[in-house]
Amino acid sequence: xxxxxxxxxxxxxxxxxxxxxxxxxxxxxxxxxxxxxxxxxxxxxxxxxxxxxxxxxxxxxxxxxxxxxxxxxxxxxxxxxxxxxxxxxxxxxxxxxxxxxxxxxxxxxxxxxxxxxxxxxxxxxxxxxxxxxxxxxxxxxxxxxxxxxxxxxxxxxxxxxxxxxxxxxxxxxxxxxxxxxxxxxxxxxxxxxxxxxxxxxxxxxxxxxxxxxxxxxxxxxxxxxxxxxxxxxxxxxxxxxxxxxxxxxxxxxxxxxxxxxxxxxxxxxxxxxxxxxxxxxxxxxxxxxxxxxxxxxxxxxxxxxxxxxxxxxxxxxxxxxxxxxxxxxxxxxxxxxxxxxxxxxxxxxxxxxxxxxxxxxxxxxxxxxxxxxxxxxxxxxxxxxxxxxxxxxxxxxxxxxxxxxxxxxxxxxxxxxxxxxxxxxxxxxxxxxxxxxxxxxxxxxxxxxxxxxxxxxxxxxxxxxxxxxxxxxxxxxxxxxxxxxxxxxxxxxxxxxxxxxxxxxxxxxxxxxxxxxxxxxxxxxxxxxxxxxxxxxxxxxxxxxxxxxxxxxxxxxxxxxxxxxxxxxxxxxxxxxxxxxxxxxxxxxxxxxxxxxxxxxxxxxxxxxxxxxxxxxxxxxxxxxxxxxxxxxxxxxxxxxxxxxxxxxxxxxxxxxxxxxxxxxxxxxxxxxxxxxxxxxxxxxxxxxxxxxxxxxxxxxxxxxxxxxxxxxxxxxxxxxxxxxxxxxxxxxxxxxxxxxxxxxxxxxxxxxxxxxxxxxxxxxxxxxxxxxxxx
Numbered sequence: 103x104x105x106x107x108x109x110x111x112x113x114x115x116x117x118x119x120x121x122x123x124x125x126x127x128x129x130x131x132x133x134x135x136x137x138x139x140x141x142x143x144x145x146x147x148x149x150x151x152x153x154x155x156x157x158x159x160x161x162x163x164x165x166x167x168x169x170x171x172x173x174x175x176x177x178x179x180x181x182x183x184x185x186x187x188x189x190x191x192x193x194x195x196x197x198x199x200x201x202x203x204x205x206x207x208x209x210x211x212x213x214x215x216x217x218x219x220x221x222x223x224x225x226x227x228x229x230x231x232x233x234x235x236x237x238x239x240x241x242x243x244x245x246x247x248x249x250x251x252x253x254x255x256x257x258x259x260x261x262x263x264x265x266x267x268x269x270x271x272x273x274x275x276x277x278x279x280x281x282x283x284x285x286x287x288x289x290x291x292x293x294x295x296x297x298x299x300x301x302x303x304x305x306x307x308x309x310x311x312x313x314x315x316x317x318x319x320x321x322x323x324x325x326x327x328x329x330x331x332x333x334x335x336x337x338x339x340x341x342x343x344x345x346x347x348x349x350x351x352x353x354x355x356x357x358x359x360x361x362x363x364x365x366x367x368x369x370x371x372x373x374x375x376x377x378x379x380x381x382x383x384x385x386x387x388x389x390x391x392x393x394x395x396x397x398x399x400x401x402x403x404x405x406x407x408x409x410x411x412x413x414x415x416x417x418x419x420x421x422x423x424x425x426x427x428x429x430x431x432x433x434x435x436x437x438x439x440x441x442x443x444x445x446x447x448x449x450x451x452x453x454x455x456x457x458x459x460x461x462x463x464x465x466x467x468x469x470x471x472x473x474x475x476x477x478x479x480x481x482x483x484x485x486x487x488x489x490x491x492x493x494x495x496x497x498x499x500x501x502x503x504x505x506x507x508x509x510x511x512x513x514x515x516x517x518x519x520x521x522x523x524x525x526x527x528x529x530x531x532x533x534x535x536x537x538x539x540x541x542x543x544x545x546x547x548x549x550x551x552x553x554x555x556x557x558x559x560x561x562x563x564x565x566x567x568x569x570x571x572x573x574x575x576x577x578x579x580x581x582x583x584x585x586x587x588x589x590x591x592x593x594x595x596x597x598x599x600x601x602x603x604x605x606x607x608x609x610x611x612x613x614x615x616x617x618x619x620x621x622x623x624x625x626x627x628x629x630x631x632x633x634x635x636x637x638x639x640x641x642x643x644x645x646x647x648x649x650x651x652x653x654x655x656x657x658x659x660x661x662x663x664x665x666x667x668x669x670x671x672x673x674x675x676x677x678x679x680x681x682x683x684x685x686x687x688x689x690x691x692x693x694x695x696x697x698x699x700x701x702x703x704x705x706x707x708x709x710x711x712x713x714x715x716x717x718x719x720x721x722x723x724x725x726x727x728x729x730x731x732x733x734x735x736x737x738x739x740x741x742x743x744x745x746x747x748x749x750x751x752x753x754x755x756x757x758x759x760x761x762x763x764x765x766x767x768x769x770x771x772x773x774x775x776x777x778x779x780x781x782x783x784x785x786x787x788x789x790x791x792x793x794x795x796x797x798x799x800x801x802x803x804x805x806x807x808x809x810x811x812x813x814x815x816x817x818x819x820x821x822x823x824x825x826x827x828x829x830x831x832x833x834x835x836x837x838x839x840x841x842x843x844x845x846x847x848x849x850x851x852x853x854x855x856x857x858x859x860x861x862x863x864x865x866x867x868x869x870x871x872x873x874x875x876x877x878x
Contacts (some may be wrong), residue, residue, distance in 0.1 A: 133415035137407040157327035157838040172362040190221040199353035201296030206360030207384040222254040259288030326392040407565035422472035550627040722754040743783040778807035810857040
């Protein structure tokens with residue numbers, strides 16, 4: 103593995119590994135202690151809210167087996183507190199069909215007991231509570247039920263309950279010692295008398311140690327999910343004894359009778375989700391309803407909770423330590439949601455309570471530790487990179503306008519401002535360099551490990567942006583791969599010619615190593631430039647061919663001239679006037695041909711230099727008419743009829759060079775006259791046509807001449823090509839039609855020829871029409 107001595111972030115330091123290890127041990131240790139009663143007491147508020155939420159929405163449905171008769175303000179106002187005993191007979195007459203009756207009224211020393219004892223004996227299903235001391239709402243001491251009532255009662259029960267955070271009641275203590283005896287809870291006794299008693303096994307299954315404080319002492323209790331008080335069937339004492347409530351309302355139910363104005367221990371809160379309070383009878387009714395409905399909850403023991411807490415903490419540690427980037431934050435959030443959702447689902451479906459306890463705090467500590475660590479490392483890395491950028495900024499020359507808005511402040515005390523400045527500097531440099539690369543006229547791209555890593559716009563256009571992005575461009579250009587492979591290991595550049603997309607390119611490959619070795623492995627790459635030399639090679643080939651023809655055609659007349667002079671000089675006799683005239687005529691013909699060759703070359707060179715920026719509007723009717731006028735004398739000498747185009751009133755304008763277009767059309771007309779027999783006709787016709795790129799103006803020159811052979815048509819526009827194969831200069835030198843083709847192409851047009859031997863020829867020139875504004 104290569105070493106990178108200048109990199110401070112390649113691997114974690116031993117100090118950081120030690121800190122991480124200590125932190126992991128600390129978090130796992132805290133998770134192992136999370137089920138301790140002290141933590142439950144400190145962090146149980148969230149647990150209680152979660153517990154009450156599940157109880158309110160996911161508890162077993164209410165069976166309506168319990169009813170409450172309240173001695174309320176209405177009852178005391180109509181009957182008075184001392185006259186309640188007078189209505190015990192009508193009360194218990196209404197409760198004849200009740201499953202059991204629990205009397206939660208207060209017993210003070212002056213409470214009359216005779217009438218109540220008789221009514222209880224007659225009913226036979228009454229349960230009395232055992233007082234645990236205290237006073238009533240008016241300061242009177244509370245006493246146990248008198249002996250006469252205890253003898254008349256079917257059962258006696260204690261009323262000890264457990265409470266959690268917010269002081270809300272969350273369960274009962276099923277068995278408690280009162281005096282020298284152990285009594286069951288009044289709810290259990292009421293259920294037993296009603297025939298709904300719980301089995302010993304069911305009690306033992308749900309019985310668990312309940313910690314009343316941070317001390318280690320525990321009390322066996324049953325945890326319950328209490329229904330809402332609004333779910334109870336409640337009636338006023340006065341309405342019951344006066345018969346306004348039918349006896350059928352209490353049939354088969356466990357009925358609790360108690361004061362709603364003042365009680366032995368005041369009022370009780372049953373949920374952390376609201377501030378509603380209930381009296382003692384209502385509380386016992388709610389507890390009984392929860393027992394009857396089966397809404398008992400088993401809280402996991404410490405032995406069961408510790409491995410779960412350890413697994414949850416370890417999962418959070420692994421997520422934060424091993425997951426990169428944004429996924430760490432998302433997975434950490436999902437892990438927290440899973441903690442709460444899993445606990446609530448377990449409680450709702452299985453009535454098993456797993457307290458989240460201290461786990462949210464552990465999660466927060468783990469997330470903060472690793473997030474802070476990553477932020478600190480990122481901050482150090484950015485500071486390191488800023489120092490490097492300062493060095494680059496000082497070493498690379500650049501325009502002040504490029505750096506003035508993003509200059510580094512050596513004394514800046516705000517790291518975030520420094521980072522923003524660095525990012526702006528990077529963007530400025532990147533935009534400048536990208537613009538420079540894209541302005542280069544040739545395709546340039548960077549190859550690394552057989553893949554194209556960077557490219558400019560010209561390379562994307564040449565090789566295909568999608569294929570480059572997919573890394574498949576290398577399969578298209580094996581010659582490039584071969585050149586790069588051959589160039590690896592060399593210090594200097596390499597070049598070779600390749601054919602790509604039907605055109606010849608010069609491939610230049612230069613070794614390039616701009617990459618960070620830590621990021622890019624060996625960091626070896628190649629900067630490749632493709633220069634299109636197809637046009638250059640074609641031009642050079644064309645020029646060589648033209649020079650060969652020029653040399654050939656100029657050599658012939660010059661050779662002939664020299665031979666004539668040699669012949670004339672070798673004659674030892676004085677030449678006659680006739681011989682001199684013949685000699686001078688032949689010499690003039692050869693010199694004239696040479697001049698025409700030079701003139702045609704000059705015209706062809708000028709045609710190749712036509713610039714579209716110099717184009718002006720040209721009327722095609724005027725152009726054709728003037729061209730016909732120029733060749734009219736030559737046509738008259740051969741008795742050839744020239745049929746000029748008629749002016750239809752429909753304007754045909756194009757943008758072009760008048761002189762070059764005129765010479766081109768005259769050349770075509772000259773050829774038509776030259777190869778047409780006397781007495782024939784030549785027709786010039788103009789037309790408007792629709793092309794792929796828009797409207798076109800076409801010029802047809804149609805003759806009735808000898809025609810052109812089919813095998814000569816493909817070569818018709820080649821320089822120095824003669825249909826009859828002669829190069830004596832009598833029929834031309836073969837540069838007229840190449841000149842026409844060059845002029846037409848420089849104007850964005852096309853030329854085509856249709857001909858049949860002995861039937862004549864049709865030259866068709868198509869040029870793009872110009873858009874002329876209507877000035878009417």
